[in-house]
Amino acid sequence: MPRDASHLLLRALRAATDALGVELPGVELRCVNRIPHARGLGSSAATIVSGIAAGYALAGREPDESALDLAARFEGHADNVAASMVGVYVPRPVHPDALELLAGHGRVVPGYGDGAVPFEQVADTVEAVLLRTAELRAPSIDRAPRLRVISRHGVGVDTVDVAVATARGIPVCVTPAANTLAVAEHAVALLLSASRSE
Template sequence: MSTVLVTGADLAPQALALLEGHEVIYAGKTPTESDLVALCGAHDPVAIIVRYGKVGATVMDAAPSLRVISKHGSGTDTIDKVAAQARGIEVVAAAGANAAAVAEQALALLLACAKSVVALDARMHAGHWDKATHKSLELGGRTIGLVGLGAIGLRFARMADALGMRVIGFDPFARNVPAYVECVDLPTLWRESDAISLHCPLTDGNRGLLDADTLAQCKRGVIVVNTARGGLIDEAALLEAVRSGQVAMAGLDSFAVEPMTAGHPFQGNKNFVLSPHIGGVTSDAYVNMGVAAATNLLQVLARQPAVAG
């Protein structure tokens, strides 16, 4: 019986049903590289489903039978794709499986920032009534700039359009962009957006995309939302931009280092609305991503029969 290693503590029952006939081994909620190497050495999996942690060359070399690495989600930046290619290991992702969940989280963060949801909640619980002094931001008629127009970005675009926002977007790889999304270049997006939401994968080419230079090109008082990857933002530059008022609010679900450690400079700043990278973590997305990850790896295994040795 061949083995599938899951870099997590669980998998949706619907996904496990698809993997019947394979032995499924779990690495736990926070697997380290040494944990994964040890498990690969002990079980020699033909496939790895990546939920948490990173899978690099050292892990791959510990599993000589490994033929496919399947991401439980859409972002594959935690997988060394160059090392996988060199070893003939296919990398697949559950693109779109969590699109609804992440797009809704982006909308929640945008609204929380525009409507001061967190700050007003804290004031109300402390016994205050700020109706006479507080004014929220109306999003209707304002411009939202989306970096990335894949499954998540386009889902969010539809929500923003429904709010009456002007939607502009940048994605050189986008296809079938609806009429209500105006495709622009990045300088235009920085210049014209009242709010910016990131929906692109993290690559070597866009790391630190939002930095001191690009933030300075934005409208003063812009809202920044990130439900993609923390590495897209230069966090020191964003902190300075928030402190100076160049960025009015930032709603973030992903960070350069995860989990966020105590004492992070974003903590305690009322102009940051934070969530622990749970945009794609809903009961529905959990099933969708698990099923897609299992389906994808089974398709690769069916296409690449094991080499007798």
Template sequence: MAVIYVSDPIDPAHLERLHRSHTVHVGFGPDRCDYLDVADSVEAVLLRGEQFDRGMIEASPRLTIIARHGVGTNNVDLEAAQEQGIWITVTPGGNSRAVAEHVFALALALARHVPEADRRIRHGRWGAGKQTLTGLELHSKVLGLLGFGHIGRMVAQIGRGFGMHVIAADPALDEDTAAELQVRRVELPELLEQADLLSLHLPLTSGTAGILGADELARLKPSALVVNTSRGGLIDEDALQSALQEKRLRGAALDVIHHEAVDATDPLSHTRLDVAATENLILTPHIGGQTLESLDAVAEIAITCINQALAGETPDHVIVGPALQTSS
């Protein structure tokens, strides 16, 4: 029976499964404990949004694996984990459909002014100024994908279902694959200039941070919509707020913002984004991958990785680990 720490809520059935087989400490709810209080005994961590820094890793002499409940690893000190010979795994594909569908939930809400229409009705204004709620159709529009991994591919598939023309910018996308998937491969400048709906699907790295800045936003059509369900740090939020306020951009919908990693409780207090005063801005609190189906799938993948590592096996979906450290 191993000691496992679960940082945030996961699918209840899978949490119960862990409790039946292991000693489980949780970082949430009435039984919440601070990780550092149990770090000396923890052998595996199932990590969602919590930051897991060098100090936490170095305080964990028995830690074998940190299994991410998702694919982003910007909340883990990968260098420290590698130095300590700890496996870091992710769950690719587990929530791809959920995130892809959320892209279009946000895109349609923007295109059809759903939040503003709802607000007006709640304030007793059923028909007043209805002409200002005239929307856009997605059919025949250009869907531009910045990044073309698991989620980007699924967004492309859904976009084609709407009758959209799909273009993508991703160095890893070759012409043969693009042709097979009915996607036109382009470079970033053309992507920005052609997209009617720009959707971001990149990891947050030193090379992608701020990739959509003031200059890039200026290349977009004034009628363009921007959706980000990846990582908040990809976008210069000051530049985005200015573009929205000055009507140089039709609208933006964000499921992620830059300061989530700093303050998960109130990240808006650290940003210039002003959802209350900006009608063409929609925010959701990083729920793109959060459906009943995806939570089940992601937890299943993460727990499988944990069980593999605890059994002395090389887990699936490794980002960092002892074998990688040895080979470097």
């Protein structure tokens, strides 16, 4: 990795400060990127977004649509950088492999555990919500102006205010076959247990 001004993060940072008319002060950067390089998993896009976000921070601004436009022009593929800027809110635990996959494509905001963030704190920036058993009702949906998709890990949408989401043009997705095998195994195990108890 380059350790000079040719580093991708520094080039993106400089692009942001130039665009915002901010003089880049002397900075010392420490970069940690856990996304594997050269595999098409988004490490370059994440680095670009980090540099541009740092530029906006130096300007005292939150990254907005103009930051996304700048990142897309810099990277050349809007879909790559958009995935790195999108915030996915996960209110309850999901499998670590799923979180790792999500983190490789965007910012994951947990609503549980030691680093739990209340939805209200990130509602302005969250663009996706991944649910298991948590509810997402009208007040929360209304509080999230950038929300683009609600996804349920499982079937059924009784925990989501679908009418409000639909009125906003927000798709509500489910994974209809994801738990089929587990449910069948559980049903057979219950049948076996019931037959032994008689």
